[in-house]
Amino acid sequence: MKRKVTKAIFPVAGMGTRFLPATKSVPKEIMTLVDRPLIQYAIDEAREAGIKEFIFVTSRGKGALEDYFDIAPTLEASLRKAGKRELLEILKSTNMESGAIAYIRQHKALGLGHAVWCARRLISNEPFAVILPDDVIAAEKPCLQQMVEAHQETGGCVVAAMEVPHEKASSYGILDIKEDLGAMVSVKGMVEKPKTGTEPSNLAVIGRYILTPHVLRNLTKIKQGAGGEIQLTDAIAKEIEQGRDVYGYRFRGQRFDCGSKAGFLQATVAFGLAREDLRDEFLQYLNEMVSLQQAAQ
Numbered sequence: 001m002k003r004k005v006t007k008a009i010f011p012v013a014g015m016g017t018r019f020l021p022a023t024k025s026v027p028k029e030i031m032t033l034v035d036r037p038l039i040q041y042a043i044d045e046a047r048e049a050g051i052k053e054f055i056f057v058t059s060r061g062k063g064a065l066e067d068y069f070d071i072a073p074t075l076e077a078s079l080r081k082a083g084k085r086e087l088l089e090i091l092k093s094t095n096m097e098s099g100a101i102a103y104i105r106q107h108k109a110l111g112l113g114h115a116v117w118c119a120r121r122l123i124s125n126e127p128f129a130v131i132l133p134d135d136v137i138a139a140e141k142p143c144l145q146q147m148v149e150a151h152q153e154t155g156g157c158v159v160a161a162m163e164v165p166h167e168k169a170s171s172y173g174i175l176d177i178k179e180d181l182g183a184m185v186s187v188k189g190m191v192e193k194p195k196t197g198t199e200p201s202n203l204a205v206i207g208r209y210i211l212t213p214h215v216l217r218n219l220t221k222i223k224q225g226a227g228g229e230i231q232l233t234d235a236i237a238k239e240i241e242q243g244r245d246v247y248g249y250r251f252r253g254q255r256f257d258c259g260s261k262a263g264f265l266q267a268t269v270a271f272g273l274a275r276e277d278l279r280d281e282f283l284q285y286l287n288e289m290v291s292l293q294q295a296a297q
């Protein structure tokens, strides 16, 4: 029986420059899709996958994230007084069991690999998950849960993978496929942001990982890679060189890149349309907008 995955690292120390000026004072992860911040989607997904300990790698100016998962005594008291039970219930999803959440600071934004490495002392000899909250995945069964189940079968490292157009491969970590097993692929190499035309496949890694503690040891030795950053991809690729198993997992679901403006807007439309309380009015508005745009062309 493989060890259960009960800890997840949430690297949230990036500067979010693509959303300036908003991210000057608001962490990207607090930005909302409909009425919930990105981080709430990530936490809910982790909980459903059986995660019990939540490790945030934060940075200066991310205090709003800590407050978000704290209790809000004044707000809760006033809602209680006003008999607003439904709103109190909504707030419950933001409450964390004491001690279940830890915050570690990444003092310099040296890259995703470095952010994960900052959490090394909170992980012992066990597999752990990494979730990037700006990748939001709409799925019937939450993406991380699918991956945890797959990992129970395979062990090793499992990274979420999806096909991307070849011309976009240079924006992702790309898998070099050893054997295509359907939903799973075994991997013989990984390259971060390959130059266009050099990509070994069009299977890209997106922001969900189940990793072995060896990856943390590899990160200790990893030098700056693509973009001058310490890359998580390079530490996982080292695993393969060291003869350990790495798999890509083609998850079932739709991924939105909420770290980009276009992706965020698309997610807002998709999540807005998925909400029963908003759907009719929103759809009518969208149809009107499309008609107006078409008429103006």
Ligand code: UTP
Pocket: 011, 012, 013, 014, 015, 016, 017, 018, 019, 028, 057, 106, 108, 109, 110, 111, 112, 114, 115, 132, 133, 134, 259
């Ligand atoms: P991004 O590449 O999206 O960078 O990071 P970013 O800083 O968040 O955003 P832009 O590109 O400036 O707009 C991917 C994930 O890795 C985390 C980010 O918080 C995000 O979840 N990250 C990145 C860190 O925690 N530390 C880093 O040094 C870099």
